[in-house]
Structure formats: structure tokens, C-alpha cells
Amino acid sequence: MSKPHKSITAQDVANHAGVSRAVVSRALSDKGSIAPETKTKVIAAARELGYQVNFLAQGLNRKRSQLIGVVVARIKDPFRSSLLEGLIHMIQRRGYQALVTEVNSDKELEATMRQFTQFRVSGVIVTSGQPPATLVNECVQFKIPVVGINRELDIPLVDFVCSDNQQGAVLATDHFLKWGCHRFAWLNYAGSTWAGVQRGLAFEQALESAKVGPHSVQQVIAEQDGYEGGEAAALAFDLSQGLPQGIFCANAQLACGFLDGMRQRGFDAPKDFHLIGFDNTPQTAQYSYRLTTLNQDIPALCSEALNCLESRNKSPNQAARLIKVPVSLVVRHTSPVINLG
Amino acid sequence: MSKPHKSITAQDVANHAGVSRAVVSRALSDKGSIAPETKTKVIAAARELGYQVNFLAQGLNRKRSQLIGVVVARIKDPFRSSLLEGLIHMIQRRGYQALVTEVNSDKELEATMRQFTQFRVSGVIVTSGQPPATLVNECVQFKIPVVGINRELDIPLVDFVCSDNQQGAVLATDHFLKWGCHRFAWLNYAGSTWAGVQRGLAFEQALESAKVGPHSVQQVIAEQDGYEGGEAAALAFDLSQGLPQGIFCANAQLACGFLDGMRQRGFDAPKDFHLIGFDNTPQTAQYSYRLTTLNQDIPALCSEALNCLESRNKSPNQAARLIKVPVSLVVRHTSPVINLG
DNA sequence: TGTATAAATGAACACGTGTTCACTGCGTTG
DNA sequence: CAACGCAGTGAACACGTGTTCATTTATACA
Known part of the structure; x- marks a missing residue:
């Protein structure tokens, strides 16, 4: 019950299916050529053993984890928490995981972004503070895209999404x-x-x-x-x-x-x-x-932010974009609709 | 400017300091024996080169990342966002990083917890839904501690922290x-x-x-x-x-x-x-x-939750704990203080 | 001085994955 | 029949770290 529990690796799947580990990798990643029947066989073996890739090893190899760093401040503020909810939702929906950090000073933000690079995140979303130039440079060097929400700065290679x-x-x-x-x-x-x-x-x-x-x-x-x-x-x-x-x-x-x-x-x-x-x-x-x-429009803000990240992941050197998201007037009691009667 | 940017590794530090990579590891981790002057020399070299460990490689080796998975729901709810803020704050303060997932169904929760194990998190904090037995077992097998906040269930090896x-x-x-x-x-x-x-x-x-x-x-x-x-x-x-x-x-x-x-x-x-x-x-x-x-008492809830995680990381098989955190009455206008005059 | 002991160091392995590269066997074409 | 291309496969390497183990060096002691 409380044994060390050797976690099952791709090698175990390979042994179980009678192939080499490389074949397992190909079968699960749809890359490289592989015989259809071998593929199904491997997939069956993987399912049977309950195999799950080790994200740390995968990230180490790919030089990129499927994490996205999110910088927020004062989460309990109603608008900020709504935005965070939208971001996390969108991040999960696109197959990433949210690494959320709360930051109250620019010094904290610097330490935070450093940790993001150490995790080789796939992108950084800043909703608070202004990204310090040195750290942004660091991200750029690692080819980690950075996007800011509801702020505009003129930083090369950094995109911004902003309500209008x-x-x-x-x-x-x-x-x-x-x-x-x-x-x-x-x-x-x-x-x-x-x-x-x-x-x-x-x-x-x-x-x-x-x-x-x-x-x-x-x-x-x-x-x-x-x-x-x-x-x-x-x-x-x-x-x-x-x-x-x-x-x-x-x-x-x-x-x-x-x-x-x-x-x-x-x-x-x-x-x-x-x-x-x-x-x-x-x-x-x-x-x-x-x-x-x-x-x-929170869903639009979040969606555009992730679009920027993914787009810049494909072509890291494209010009910085500034995306304005339209807002709308919700008329209620403190300045009601105008009665035309 | 946009060169591939070979990231600097412990090997680079070792070369720069004229020692072996193992010494670098020891100098930075304070483990094993090392000559004081070599240590300062290595640390200087690391600082000079701006070396930062790769968390993915570190986690892969240690079989444990410094991530803590947090399961939440409906973040924009005021109490939930306050709790999340407290949790993230406490997680950072203790040297971890928060991997936040929003979950609305038990099926989502299952997929989420699976991803937590794939990241080899150091702990899981559940503030929503009830941890499915199968997944908890999986965490237990990986020796990943699980703690629930504001819920009590009778699950072996899972701790709970709950307002009274x-x-x-x-x-x-x-x-x-x-x-x-x-x-x-x-x-x-x-x-x-x-x-x-x-x-x-x-x-x-x-x-x-x-x-x-x-x-x-x-x-x-x-x-x-x-x-x-x-x-x-x-x-x-x-x-x-x-x-x-x-x-x-x-x-x-x-x-x-x-x-x-x-x-x-x-x-x-x-x-x-x-x-x-x-x-x-x-x-x-x-x-x-x-x-x-x-x-x-949100700070107390968060602090106790992390205590549980760290405690169970040290002795994984201790009996499940249930910690009740006192609440206090805040008297305001809808049921005011009793006038003794 | 010779030996026992401790400290300091580096080589090597393990962690688990993705990918390159060489190799085999098969079908096709000249 | 020879030559060629091609799909499929496995060995090997790279990713970057922590740790074990053997080896070297310095120190203390008899």
C-alpha cells in the first residue's frame, strides 16, 4: 500500500508492447512514421498500464513546459478575480496550465518572472505592474512570449491587449x-x-x-x-x-x-x-x-492574450501588437435609459 | 539579439570557476562537504554568469517539483477569491509556486489532479468538489499529500482544514x-x-x-x-x-x-x-x-493547510488530521451590538 | 615517519522524454 | 536481376540536475 511505487515510464509501455521506447514516443505523439497496427498496440498497452507522461521530463527535453505564467495583484478585487477566472479558464481550455503569482511590488515581479523562466513557461501574462525591461529581455532571450493586459507600453516584442x-x-x-x-x-x-x-x-x-x-x-x-x-x-x-x-x-x-x-x-x-x-x-x-x-469583454481579452502568445511562439520576431477590445455601456439605474415618451 | 541563446547551465559555472559540476551543485545546495573558499568562488562565478537552476531538470531528478496544485471553483465569488489570494500568498511565502486549476465538475477535477501528478507537485490543495477516491489513491502512491479546505471527508491519509x-x-x-x-x-x-x-x-x-x-x-x-x-x-x-x-x-x-x-x-x-x-x-x-x-480566518486556514502538506511530506503515513479553525462574529448593522444603556 | 582519519573533489549514473541517425526489409522500377 | 527508394524500427544522444562512490589530498596521531 505505501510502497515506493515505481512510476510507470515509457520504457514499461515499450516492454509491455514488445517494442522499443522510441516507438512508444512516436505512437503517442503522432510524429515520425509508424505502422498502424503497432500504433494501436502501443496505445492499448499504454492505456492498460495507465501510462502518463512525466511533464517535467517532457519539458526538459522540449525546452518548454506547458505552463503559462500569470502575474496578478490583489486577487480579491472583483474585477481582477473575474479576469483571473477568465484567464485560467482559457489557459486550461487551450491545453496549458496556469502558474499564478501574486505580486505587489516591482521587485516581487522581477523575482517572479525569473522563476517563470526557470520553469521554461510557454508564455507570460502580466495583468499587474509593468514588466521590467531586464526581465523582459531575459524572456525574449529564452523566446518566451510576454503579453500585457489592460496596459500599453512600447516594449519591443511584447504584445498588449487592452480594453478600449x-x-x-x-x-x-x-x-x-x-x-x-x-x-x-x-x-x-x-x-x-x-x-x-x-x-x-x-x-x-x-x-x-x-x-x-x-x-x-x-x-x-x-x-x-x-x-x-x-x-x-x-x-x-x-x-x-x-x-x-x-x-x-x-x-x-x-x-x-x-x-x-x-x-x-x-x-x-x-x-x-x-x-x-x-x-x-x-x-x-x-x-x-x-x-x-x-x-x-473579459472572454475576448483572455482569448486575444492567448492568441498573442501562441502567435509569437510561432514567429518570435514579429512586430509588437496592440489589440484594443471594444467595451459596451451597460445602462442601469445610476444613469438610466432616456425615456423618449 | 535574437540568437538561440544557449541557456547557461551548472556546467558553464563549473568551467568558469575551474571546478567540476558536482562541486557547483554542492556549493549552491549546501549539501555534502565543500571547502569554504571553493564555495565562495563558485557562488561568485554563478552570480557573475547569472546562473539559475532549471526547475524542470531539478524536479525530474528529485522526483518532485516545487509546485503546489490548487483546485478552485468560481473564482470570482468574493469569498473564494479571498481564499485563493491567501493561498497563493502563503504558497509563495513558503517557497512554492501555485499551479491553479478551475474545476466545475468532478470529471474535470479528475483530469486536473491527473495533471498535477504529471507535474510531480509537492502537494494538492482542494477547495472545491470532493477529491475522487481513485485520484487520491494515485496521489498517495506518488506520495503527494492532499489537503482539503472547508470540507471534511473520511479519506485515509488526506488532511482537512475547516472553519469551525x-x-x-x-x-x-x-x-x-x-x-x-x-x-x-x-x-x-x-x-x-x-x-x-x-x-x-x-x-x-x-x-x-x-x-x-x-x-x-x-x-x-x-x-x-x-x-x-x-x-x-x-x-x-x-x-x-x-x-x-x-x-x-x-x-x-x-x-x-x-x-x-x-x-x-x-x-x-x-x-x-x-x-x-x-x-x-x-x-x-x-x-x-x-x-x-x-x-x-483566511490566513490561518491557509497556513494550516500548508502545515499539513509539509508535515505529511515528512511523514507520509501519519493519521489523517482534521483541523478546525475558529471563526469570529463581526457585529454590524444587520444585527447590531446590544445597547446596554 | 608511518598510518589512520577526515575532508574535498570529480567521474559516473539516474531521472524520463523527444529526436536524430543508421539499419533492415520490402516493393518498385529500370 | 540489380538498383533504388521508402516505411518502419531501435540504438544512441541530448536535455540539466542531484547524488553516490571511488579517489585524492590534507591533517592528526601514535
């Missing part, structure tokens, strides 16, 4: 304008991600294109991220000039917090202001919030 | 009784996890110990899990006999949904009923919910 923040800002702006909003604010937090900053800039730009002067646009920077940051920002909001009618949030957590903060001061959406946040997290759909949000 | 549902039910019951509640309900969903069922039973038992007759306890089974399940259950709740005063939920998502469902019918906590749910997820702390919850 510009389009999202335009969708939000149009919706606000249809409601007749004429004063605006946008909320972000100090030390925001690249995507957060980008969304704010895109919002300002979209308003400018719509001939809304910059004096009608107020920028609010919360001291921290997440619900608490948004709540605190609302509690500290300067109301001496009244509330802006259209408020745009860099992410859903900030938006929920901001809404709850305003409620504590006696204001609510859409009665007193309109609110649109990025990231259509499950929570935003709940009765207590019913936020109008910009939905990121 | 009984204690949680008692805490909730005591709190309800102090408020003078005399009619109760508990909410779960059809096809619940083992933990969910257990919590309901423990609640009934705690009430029975407090001399509350079973006719005062109502059981509600939602058709599905999560917020939507709880909301639907509240909307369908039979009010002909009025509302129970003390309502206990198997998890936080159900509780949030139930609360919002009741609000849609004009009821609210703690005005019309008291509500306590398991899982102190971030959302429950938010202003719109402020749920009184039972907090699971």
Missing part, C-alpha cells in the same frame, strides 16, 4: 450629454494603474471634443483605491459649488464607494447626479447599486 | 437570542457545498441546545447560489406568518441578495429582522449592507 478606454469614455460622455449634464467630474485614486489614468484622460478628451470647456470638468483623486477610497472621496467632496451632474469613475469599486459616500450625505443617483464607472463587476448589478457601467 | 461551523452557529444563535429573537430561518441553496449544509445543521442544533423548538425554525432553500439566489429567495418568501426575527445565511452572497430582496418588498434589517451570514467578505462591510457576519 477611449471608446468607453466616449460612450459615457455621450450618455451624460443626452441627459443634459453640463458639469462633470471624474474620480481616480492616487497611484492609479495605467488604465485608470488613461480613462480619465480619455474622458476629458471626449468632453473637449463635445465642446465642453475644461472649467466644467473637475478631477477628483481619492487617497486610496477601492470602495473605501471612493467612499472617502465622496465624504470629502467639496459641495460649495453643488454637485456635478455627470460623474465618471475609473473603476467599479471606486464608483460603489463614491455612491455610498454620497448616500451618507443625503444624495443619491440618479436623483442628484449621474454616475458611470468602468468595470461591470457582479456587484454593480446588485439592487443596492445598479450602476451604469462600461463592460469589459 | 459549529462554533459559528453558536455565536450567531447566542447573538440572536440576546436580541430576544424567537422565530428563526436559515437560508441555503440547492446543491450547496458540504460546508453550507453543515452550517445549517449546526444552526438547528445550536437552537435546539438553547431549547428553541424545531417548529420555530424554518428552512429556506434557494434555487441557486449567490446573490441572485438569495434575492429570489427573499422575493418568494412566504410572509403569511410574518417574518422570522433571526435569519442565518450559509454564505455572504446569499445574505446580501436576501437583504436586497427584502428591501424590494419594503423590509429591512435590523428594523424588521436580524440577519447574520457566514463569510465576512469585503462587500459585507460596505455601507449599503453592513452585514453582521462570521469571519473566517
Whole structure:
């Protein structure tokens, strides 16, 4: 029962089938030439013995494991966990395994990526932090493709997949304008991600294109991220000039917090202001919030990311790609549909 | 720039330091005897060349990789993502890497665990589904320790770490009784996890110990899990006999949904009923919910799980352990502190 | 000084796989 | 009948590491 259990190898299958080990490898990998009846015989023997390849040996030989490294941060954040779920799902679906690492500083990220190369991963997906140049170079030297999600940098040979923040800002702006909003604010937090900053800039730009002067646009920077940051920002909001009618949030957590903060001061959406946040997290759909949000197409983001990895695995030196994934406006209670009646 | 990049091996370090490869191995692993000056010389050479061991070769040789397989389901669920975050954090902290797999059926779980053995993982942590006997046997034969979190089964050589549902039910019951509640309900969903069922039973038992007759306890089974399940259950709740005063939920998502469902019918906590749910997820702390919850000690769960793995790696045949981790009552608005004034 | 003991080192093997290369036997063609 | 090509096979090597074992060197002791 508790014997050392010699694990069964391709050699065992070969002995059992009366062929050489090389034939076993060919029979199972569909490479090289092999007689049909030998093949079936070997496969039968393998099944009978319950043979399973040793991924470590296989990877060592191929100089590549079927692992894909995933870098994430703050997994419990609702959007991030949804993205991670999508990534893992897609990774498994395409026959890989997810090596997930949580990273909170760039130093950690460096150590992490080093370990990825030590495992000879087939690819690296970065959803947090910005890949340090030295490590990216290391990956490039090992011919390990790297792709970033929801960030854009100009790194040679590194692809990026990103939700279309510009389009999202335009969708939000149009919706606000249809409601007749004429004063605006946008909320972000100090030390925001690249995507957060980008969304704010895109919002300002979209308003400018719509001939809304910059004096009608107020920028609010919360001291921290997440619900608490948004709540605190609302509690500290300067109301001496009244509330802006259209408020745009860099992410859903900030938006929920901001809404709850305003409620504590006696204001609510859409009665007193309109609110649109990025990231259509499950929570935003709940009765207590019913936020109008910009939905990121998570399956598309994940699918494109893996496309990039596989494509670059085939031709490692192709030019870096930047793929923008469209977002869509999910209209809910905090800035409802416009009644045409 | 895009040359094949021969990766540097221990042999290269050996050549560079003018010793044999075996010495390199000893210098870096602190095993076997080695002259101090040779050691520093080798380490210097390794650093100079930027040598990093190949984990695949290392694992192949040791018959064990430094990977730990983690089985999860529905990652985007708030409690599950918090648990996953804690696990990954703890796994990295102890020098392993997390191989994360999402699983939705027992068939998937079987395939997954098979792949874990193919990677010769150092351990498997199951947070979803119940480990199929055949696969557990396979792991046992490979001497791969398996530990389950928040479930208990009687499987030889498999350890379990579980929040103390009984204690949680008692805490909730005591709190309800102090408020003078005399009619109760508990909410779960059809096809619940083992933990969910257990919590309901423990609640009934705690009430029975407090001399509350079973006719005062109502059981509600939602058709599905999560917020939507709880909301639907509240909307369908039979009010002909009025509302129970003390309502206990198997998890936080159900509780949030139930609360919002009741609000849609004009009821609210703690005005019309008291509500306590398991899982102190971030959302429950938010202003719109402020749920009184039972907090699971996630760091302790994760730490104990890894303790089990490491302990069983040292002595594989020790008796199966069941570790109960205490929970604590977080008193918030839906069943507030009792005013002694 | 000779010997026993310990420390330090390198050659060799094992881990399990994929792939190259030489070889055999067979059918085809000139 | 000879020559040729070709499908099928197995021996051997490479991947990079950890560890055993024999060998060499230095040290202590009688």
C-alpha cells in the first residue's frame, strides 16, 4: 500500500508492447512514421498500464513546459478575480496550465518572472505592474512570449491587449450629454494603474471634443483605491459649488464607494447626479447599486492574450501588437435609459 | 539579439570557476562537504554568469517539483477569491509556486489532479468538489499529500482544514437570542457545498441546545447560489406568518441578495429582522449592507493547510488530521451590538 | 615517519522524454 | 536481376540536475 511505487515510464509501455521506447514516443505523439497496427498496440498497452507522461521530463527535453505564467495583484478585487477566472479558464481550455503569482511590488515581479523562466513557461501574462525591461529581455532571450493586459507600453516584442478606454469614455460622455449634464467630474485614486489614468484622460478628451470647456470638468483623486477610497472621496467632496451632474469613475469599486459616500450625505443617483464607472463587476448589478457601467469583454481579452502568445511562439520576431477590445455601456439605474415618451 | 541563446547551465559555472559540476551543485545546495573558499568562488562565478537552476531538470531528478496544485471553483465569488489570494500568498511565502486549476465538475477535477501528478507537485490543495477516491489513491502512491479546505471527508491519509461551523452557529444563535429573537430561518441553496449544509445543521442544533423548538425554525432553500439566489429567495418568501426575527445565511452572497430582496418588498434589517451570514467578505462591510457576519480566518486556514502538506511530506503515513479553525462574529448593522444603556 | 582519519573533489549514473541517425526489409522500377 | 527508394524500427544522444562512490589530498596521531 505505501510502497515506493515505481512510476510507470515509457520504457514499461515499450516492454509491455514488445517494442522499443522510441516507438512508444512516436505512437503517442503522432510524429515520425509508424505502422498502424503497432500504433494501436502501443496505445492499448499504454492505456492498460495507465501510462502518463512525466511533464517535467517532457519539458526538459522540449525546452518548454506547458505552463503559462500569470502575474496578478490583489486577487480579491472583483474585477481582477473575474479576469483571473477568465484567464485560467482559457489557459486550461487551450491545453496549458496556469502558474499564478501574486505580486505587489516591482521587485516581487522581477523575482517572479525569473522563476517563470526557470520553469521554461510557454508564455507570460502580466495583468499587474509593468514588466521590467531586464526581465523582459531575459524572456525574449529564452523566446518566451510576454503579453500585457489592460496596459500599453512600447516594449519591443511584447504584445498588449487592452480594453478600449477611449471608446468607453466616449460612450459615457455621450450618455451624460443626452441627459443634459453640463458639469462633470471624474474620480481616480492616487497611484492609479495605467488604465485608470488613461480613462480619465480619455474622458476629458471626449468632453473637449463635445465642446465642453475644461472649467466644467473637475478631477477628483481619492487617497486610496477601492470602495473605501471612493467612499472617502465622496465624504470629502467639496459641495460649495453643488454637485456635478455627470460623474465618471475609473473603476467599479471606486464608483460603489463614491455612491455610498454620497448616500451618507443625503444624495443619491440618479436623483442628484449621474454616475458611470468602468468595470461591470457582479456587484454593480446588485439592487443596492445598479450602476451604469462600461463592460469589459473579459472572454475576448483572455482569448486575444492567448492568441498573442501562441502567435509569437510561432514567429518570435514579429512586430509588437496592440489589440484594443471594444467595451459596451451597460445602462442601469445610476444613469438610466432616456425615456423618449 | 535574437540568437538561440544557449541557456547557461551548472556546467558553464563549473568551467568558469575551474571546478567540476558536482562541486557547483554542492556549493549552491549546501549539501555534502565543500571547502569554504571553493564555495565562495563558485557562488561568485554563478552570480557573475547569472546562473539559475532549471526547475524542470531539478524536479525530474528529485522526483518532485516545487509546485503546489490548487483546485478552485468560481473564482470570482468574493469569498473564494479571498481564499485563493491567501493561498497563493502563503504558497509563495513558503517557497512554492501555485499551479491553479478551475474545476466545475468532478470529471474535470479528475483530469486536473491527473495533471498535477504529471507535474510531480509537492502537494494538492482542494477547495472545491470532493477529491475522487481513485485520484487520491494515485496521489498517495506518488506520495503527494492532499489537503482539503472547508470540507471534511473520511479519506485515509488526506488532511482537512475547516472553519469551525459549529462554533459559528453558536455565536450567531447566542447573538440572536440576546436580541430576544424567537422565530428563526436559515437560508441555503440547492446543491450547496458540504460546508453550507453543515452550517445549517449546526444552526438547528445550536437552537435546539438553547431549547428553541424545531417548529420555530424554518428552512429556506434557494434555487441557486449567490446573490441572485438569495434575492429570489427573499422575493418568494412566504410572509403569511410574518417574518422570522433571526435569519442565518450559509454564505455572504446569499445574505446580501436576501437583504436586497427584502428591501424590494419594503423590509429591512435590523428594523424588521436580524440577519447574520457566514463569510465576512469585503462587500459585507460596505455601507449599503453592513452585514453582521462570521469571519473566517483566511490566513490561518491557509497556513494550516500548508502545515499539513509539509508535515505529511515528512511523514507520509501519519493519521489523517482534521483541523478546525475558529471563526469570529463581526457585529454590524444587520444585527447590531446590544445597547446596554 | 608511518598510518589512520577526515575532508574535498570529480567521474559516473539516474531521472524520463523527444529526436536524430543508421539499419533492415520490402516493393518498385529500370 | 540489380538498383533504388521508402516505411518502419531501435540504438544512441541530448536535455540539466542531484547524488553516490571511488579517489585524492590534507591533517592528526601514535
